[in-house]
Amino acid sequence: MDTKNDTRNAAAAAKMKAACQLTKPQADFMSCILSAAFAAMPAFLAGLMNCLGGGDGPAGDDYAPGDRARCSS
Amino acid sequence: MNTAIQNIALFRLVADNPDLTAAWIDHESNPPTLQVLTTAGPVLGKLAVRVHNEVIPLLVSPQLQDLPYHIERSDPLHDLRAPLAFGAPLNANQECQNEPIQLGTQLQPAEANWVGTAGLPVKWIDPNRKPHWGILSNWHVMCTANAKKGHPQHQPTDLRPAIAHLSDWNSVSELANNYLDAAVADAWLDGFHTISPEIIGIGPYGNHPIDAIVGLEVTKSGRTTGVTHARCSAVGATVRIGYGDFTALFSDQDVFTHSAGPFSAPGDSGSGILGHSCLCPCALLFAGGGDLTIGCPIRYATQRFNLVFPFNL
Numbered sequence: 001m002d003t004k005n006d007t008r009n010a011a012a013a014a015k016m017k018a019a020c021q022l023t024k025p026q027a028d029f030m031s032c033i034l035s036a037a038f039a040a041m042p043a044f045l046a047g048l049m050n051c052l053g054g055g056d057g058p059a060g061d062d063y064a065p066g067d068r069a070r071c072s073s
Numbered sequence: 074m075n076t077a078i079q080n081i082a083l084f085r086l087v088a089d090n091p092d093l094t095a096a097w098i099d100h101e102s103n104p105p106t107l108q109v110l111t112t113a114g115p116v117l118g119k120l121a122v123r124v125h126n127e128v129i130p131l132l133v134s135p136q137l138q139d140l141p142y143h144i145e146r147s148d149p150l151h152d153l154r155a156p157l158a159f160g161a162p163l164n165a166n167q168e169c170q171n172e173p174i175q176l177g178t179q180l181q182p183a184e185a186n187w188v189g190t191a192g193l194p195v196k197w198i199d200p201n202r203k204p205h206w207g208i209l210s211n212w213h214v215m216c217t218a219n220a221k222k223g224h225p226q227h228q229p230t231d232l233r234p235a236i237a238h239l240s241d242w243n244s245v246s247e248l249a250n251n252y253l254d255a256a257v258a259d260a261w262l263d264g265f266h267t268i269s270p271e272i273i274g275i276g277p278y279g280n281h282p283i284d285a286i287v288g289l290e291v292t293k294s295g296r297t298t299g300v301t302h303a304r305c306s307a308v309g310a311t312v313r314i315g316y317g318d319f320t321a322l323f324s325d326q327d328v329f330t331h332s333a334g335p336f337s338a339p340g341d342s343g344s345g346i347l348g349h350s351c352l353c354p355c356a357l358l359f360a361g362g363g364d365l366t367i368g369c370p371i372r373y374a375t376q377r378f379n380l381v382f383p384f385n386l
Contacts, residue, residue, distance in 0.1 A: 070170065
């Protein structure tokens, strides 16, 4: 057994692990934010338009009387 | 006595005396007088009635017992729906209309076996600040058992296309002290509103709601009696209303007495009651009996549904 090598390898692994703990989650978080932002963009824009238009429900923002037949039966 | 205490005292008076149909304080008389209506009789002229040869004293709360009083016999009061009928229309309010539909017309919720009146064309703002245009009528007209938002509302029968969909309602409880029997249905369908701002036989109504006052001359357009007139005979009344399978008490209601011919009949529930001179909405018709018609003050509907006036602004 090469005890010296084992010790060196263990130290390198520990260093890698520490580095990953610092950087990998950070990278995942940023990519998550970016992908979530892009994925949510259509919903966000729809929500924004909805808010500007006044919320949920039917889309009539002005009174628009119809002239359709309603006595067919 | 302030209004809140007066409402509680009148509610207790009617609640504790099952034969009473209505009670209010007539502030127009000097001194103010307690007015009481009862189905029991004969009336003895004091706060007691004779029932099966037994004199029954009326229970009166301390706030009311020092007032002079006037007690009269009356018919029971009941909601003013009518059974669904399949005959030819009897007046303009029963004719089927194409768009834009003037209100005061008859209305039937899908699968219901009754009709009432689609009373007032109204605009309201929902919690998301979005405007809606639709129909104000009664809860007991537009809501079937287990009513759900979106329930279709038709010109009878429900073979015809819907003209609106139930949006919100204020239900009536047998156990509570009620103030409002009302619902709104959204008239937006496939890109257009089905309804007109006008009321059959009246035209457009006034731009702002008012409170009824004693002596106010009023008019309404309803499914059964069409356009009729009356006078406000009391405000702030507590009334007992029969709903077929239950009875409910209401506080702070407006009472109307007909001028010539009946002001209302079954089928007129849901009509908007308008001050005659400005055609301003003051109450929502929902019950009656004998020569009396009962309306919920329109201010309760305005607050509950966030109604805004005028309709087409």
